[in-house]
Amino acid sequence: MRELKILGVVIFFTLVVYIGVEPFAHSQMHPHVAPANFNFQEESIDYATEEVKKAEEKLDEAKSNNKNVEIAENQLKADKKLLDSTTTFWNEIAKIDLSKGDATKGAETFMNAGCVGCHGIKSQGMPSPMDDATASASFGVVPPDLSTAGKLYDGTFLAALIKDPVKALKVEHKFSETKPHPMPQFFGLGGDMNQELADIVAYLKSIAPKTLKDEEVFENACQRCHDIKYAKRFSNTEKGALANYMGSTPPDLSMMIRSKGKDYLQTFINNPQKQLHGTAMPRVGLTKESQEQVINFLEDTGDRKKEERESLGMKVVGFMIIFTILAYLWKVKIWREVH
Template structure:
């Protein structure tokens, strides 16, 4: 059993060394970020009152559709994406699913003041001379803003996933993940492995944001699911000073986005995980066979 004692000693040394290094590497040099806040509790400018979707429709028609499309409600784009990007620095989002993918408190406070809601005060300020593409509607009452939110949520409830009627449940879920990614991320980010190109041209976005938005095809591998959950919820927690806005997704919508990134960037994850225990079992069997063979060969010597 000499070999087993050697193995046990080496294993103990490795574990002790790892335990000594890991807390420093992962908790001091790279501290754990604050947990994701899907209620966006720091945003308190808009009172939580019951919205009136009928009045919200009137307000949206008067204040929003000059820049935003709502294709599902019959409001088409006012200009091609390239022209919109050149005018605003980024393609304005279609609002068909805004009431579903964005958390209610975030959406209301975003309408009130986009810069505060997105945590981009360091980028858009009097000192920087830069102006956020969307103006603040802080002159509106909380009731009016919540009316707009109520209308957008009513519209979002009618939007169906773009998938064939005969599609399986798995195909429907994948289509839902794709649609959420496109609506939440696709204006700035490409996903080359899925054949998706960002709606906003890279050079325009770089001039507007200060850096080109990365292709997200392999981010599920290079960053990991845990990192992405924290980063998407609030980029400033992990990359202070970044020009990426806080997006304000609901927990469900964010899960859809990350699941889609995994489906595209790590499509073999399930196969790999199902194979792992088989490989370990294979190694264990042959380790035992090797040990038995060694004992048989050297039994006369020992």
């Protein structure tokens, strides 16, 4: 009977830690964020709105403590200004009718707008205009080849990216008028700018492959900045230039799936600012399908034993249950003989 009481006490305190303490600790180390949202207009406005709410709460707290009030007020002003500009920008993007894009005209606009000055499209016989070393030194990161862009990226995001990279990528905290983004804004060629944007997107969609392997998605979406040595894939951007551009060297992603987990990465890739506010990593703008392929590749590369490990865990639990029962029966038998 005494053993059962001891077991009950152990179970009680285990449950207290698991149900009470662990969730609280997890909430402090990994605060809850909104899930990934592939409606980029809605996601951007919602995120900016949430930042304003947080700033208002911090201002109320600062006033109640009479500490850092001016700092909190300035932050609130900055967040409100960002919300206004974000809302205006995405409302303008919403006016673009991508269904009316003309791929043929888009090809002409792409050439006339000077996009080929930085980007190659190897699938169309247009190599990158610079070698990797020159591009790294010029831009800080090698501009992507756009052969697969129409497959990888959401069409609305592509239009937003072409129009204003800083807004689309959510890197307003990193770039400004005094420190411009390497990719300039698109101001149109003198005609209907919204139609020109729709045409360029239609062109990129028309030349994109119908399918891509997981590793191809990773190569085109992530490998300009990130290594993944387990798969023997390395960034083609010069490391020193990349570190200077980003503020630090982007991490090798070989073990990222195990250190962060799938749920974290789904939100992080969709909008890095949610999980790591102020990070220099831009929002990638992948479609839901492309993002899943990136995560699948990270799992296949960095966590090949996942299914085996999870199945072994259940076997260990089963063994411990059986062992506990047998140990208890053996204990009862021994003490029965003693008494």
